[in-house]
Amino acid sequence: MKETVNNTTVLKIKELKKSFGDNHVLNGFSMDLYEGENLVVMGKSGSGKSVMIKCLVGLINPDSGYIEITGNDISKLKQQELNSLRTEIGFLFQGSALYDSMTVAENLKFPLRRLTITASEKDALVLETLESVGLKTAMNLMPSELSGGMKRRVALARALILKPKIIIYDEPTTGLDPITAKEIILLMKEIQNKYKTSSLIITHDIDCARVISNRMILLIDGVNYAEGTFKELSSAKDKKIQAFFK
Amino acid sequence: MAISPKIVQNLQYFLIEIGELTNFSGQFFRELFTKPFEWKELLRQCYNMGNRSLLLVSVTGFILGLVFTLQSRPTLMEFGAESWMPSMVSISIVREIGPVIIALICAGKISSGIGAELGSMRVTEQIDAMEVSGTNPFKYLVVTRIMAATLMLPILIIFGDFIALIGSALIENLKADVSFLLYFTRVFNALEFSDIIPATVKSFFFGFVIGLVGCFKGYNCEKGTVGVGEASNSAVVYASMLLFVIDFIAVFISDIFFEI
Numbered sequence: 096m097k098e099t100v101n102n103t104t105v106l107k108i109k110e111l112k113k114s115f116g117d118n119h120v121l122n123g124f125s126m127d128l129y130e131g132e133n134l135v136v137m138g139k140s141g142s143g144k145s146v147m148i149k150c151l152v153g154l155i156n157p158d159s160g161y162i163e164i165t166g167n168d169i170s171k172l173k174q175q176e177l178n179s180l181r182t183e184i185g186f187l188f189q190g191s192a193l194y195d196s197m198t199v200a201e202n203l204k205f206p207l208r209r210l211t212i213t214a215s216e217k218d219a220l221v222l223e224t225l226e227s228v229g230l231k232t233a234m235n236l237m238p239s240e241l242s243g244g245m246k247r248r249v250a251l252a253r254a255l256i257l258k259p260k261i262i263i264y265d266e267p268t269t270g271l272d273p274i275t276a277k278e279i280i281l282l283m284k285e286i287q288n289k290y291k292t293s294s295l296i297i298t299h300d301i302d303c304a305r306v307i308s309n310r311m312i313l314l315i316d317g318v319n320y321a322e323g324t325f326k327e328l329s330s331a332k333d334k335k336i337q338a339f340f341k
Numbered sequence: 342m343a344i345s346p347k348i349v350q351n352l353q354y355f356l357i358e359i360g361e362l363t364n365f366s367g368q369f370f371r372e373l374f375t376k377p378f379e380w381k382e383l384l385r386q387c388y389n390m391g392n393r394s395l396l397l398v399s400v401t402g403f404i405l406g407l408v409f410t411l412q413s414r415p416t417l418m419e420f421g422a423e424s425w426m427p428s429m430v431s432i433s434i435v436r437e438i439g440p441v442i443i444a445l446i447c448a449g450k451i452s453s454g455i456g457a458e459l460g461s462m463r464v465t466e467q468i469d470a471m472e473v474s475g476t477n478p479f480k481y482l483v484v485t486r487i488m489a490a491t492l493m494l495p496i497l498i499i500f501g502d503f504i505a506l507i508g509s510a511l512i513e514n515l516k517a518d519v520s521f522l523l524y525f526t527r528v529f530n531a532l533e534f535s536d537i538i539p540a541t542v543k544s545f546f547f548g549f550v551i552g553l554v555g556c557f558k559g560y561n562c563e564k565g566t567v568g569v570g571e572a573s574n575s576a577v578v579y580a581s582m583l584l585f586v587i588d589f590i591a592v593f594i595s596d597i598f599f600e601i
Contacts, residue, residue: 152473178475192470195461206474209377253474 103130105261105293111160113146120146122317133287133294135304137339138314144297148263152184153177165260185254185262189269191246193238199249200234203256220256228252228282244275255286264296268303280306301340313339365557369487372480379485386489390451394497401446402501406508414516423517427524428531430509436536439502441588444547447494448580452555455486456576459559460569483560487552494548495541535599543591547584554580
């Protein structure tokens with residue numbers, strides 16, 4: 096997969112800081128995500144990984160720092176411009192975050208509401224995307240009728256439906272059994288190959304990182320403590336780094 | 342006299358809550374008049390709130406009419422004034438009892454429902470997912486629900502009042518052999534625009550408050566599933582309290598304009 100990565104930056108973070116009261120979660124975190132790359136950010140629970148990605152999509156306002164997505168400084172965007180930029184980013188939530196009151200198909204159609212395409216084109220797009228995650232038959236089911244793995248697949252389909260340039264995965268395998276987790280990891284890889292997206296994956300699942308990452312960042316104490324490929328980091332001597340690979 | 346720190350803290354909390362609710366309603370009015378409008382979702386919410394509250398409002402209204410008439414009869418009979426029953430019942434129900442009781446019932450059903458629904462959407466990140474997909478969740482979830490409650494409450498109240506009058510007419514028919522035609526003729530003779538207009542106008546405000554408080558509590562829900570319960574519960578309490586405040590203000594203003 097590495098050969099598909101080029102040096103165009105699609106996402107850039109510089110010196111990102113965020114505190115909640117006296118709790119300094121991010122202390123100057125910086126990173127770049129390149130086109131076609133699968134970048135894994137690992138960190139312990141509570142290390143600020145989720146806060147960082149929520150700052151990225153504008154769900155949380157950072158205290159300071161610079162965020163650029165596909166060349167746009169998000170702090171300078173108006174709400175409508177930010178909403179439009181958000182359609183270029185797919186986001187897979189940790190708990191899937193499917194809309195309870197809607198069927199699987201309606202969940203997938205929701206991001207398409209503002210597109211000026213016909214209803215039949217929307218249906219075709221929903222079908223195609225569901226097919227790519229192997230859930231064509233679940234179209235009319237409600238989220239409450241799906242298993243954890245199926246929910247994650249539908250959430251992934253919803254994140255993909257607008258054919259985003261970047262997909263952000265927040266703990267994609269958390270809460271899944273090892274077999275389903277493996278299936279999701281392989282699906283992520285398959286999707287990356289098919290849609291040629293750049294992926295930012297937040298996880299503490301070492302298997303996920305090993306299989307999918309082109310590059311990794313270890314987030315410790317609110318900063319990027321170490322950076323490199325899985326092989327480089329797993330063979331590092333530093334105890335803090337080693338703790339992730341034990 | 343020293344004021345207990347607990348009282349000061351509660352007062353502060355109350356004032357902060359009022360400030361946040363005011364901000365929230367300010368945001369509602371700003372979003373209400375900006376495009377795009379979520380007509381489809383508004384219609385869906387109107388249908389949900391109206392249709393799903395009909396049975397409850399009907400049963401409440403009917404029993405209200407029955408009980409009110411049954412309990413008033415002995416007193417009116419003592420003064421030989423049973424013939425005043427339709428006018429007394431209709432004026433009381435249309436002006437005050439109907440709107441307040443039905444609004445309280447709707448506060449219990451609609452406000453708590455909105456609080457629980459939006460609260461659970463908040464804690465399961467569904468609202469965040471909506472925002473990330475480029476949809477304004479405030480406009481889609483909050484504006485539509487508040488508008489639906491504002492539009493549906495007057496209809497539910499008018500419907501509930503009518504059912505209450507049917508209940509009352511039934512008792513009059515059974516106890517005093519008054520025909521339905523005679524009963525409703527007396528009702529319409531007794532009612533004036535000064536009874537109906539202020540009651541209808543205030544029912545729009547009741548609906549607004551029920552929707553606003555439910556959305557405010559649910560949309561700002563925190564603390565996981567415990568927070569959802571709290572949001573639902575406090576939505577009913579706050580909405581009920583505010584209904585009485587609005588009712589008092591409405592009666593006060595009606596008194597100036599219509600000399601009730």
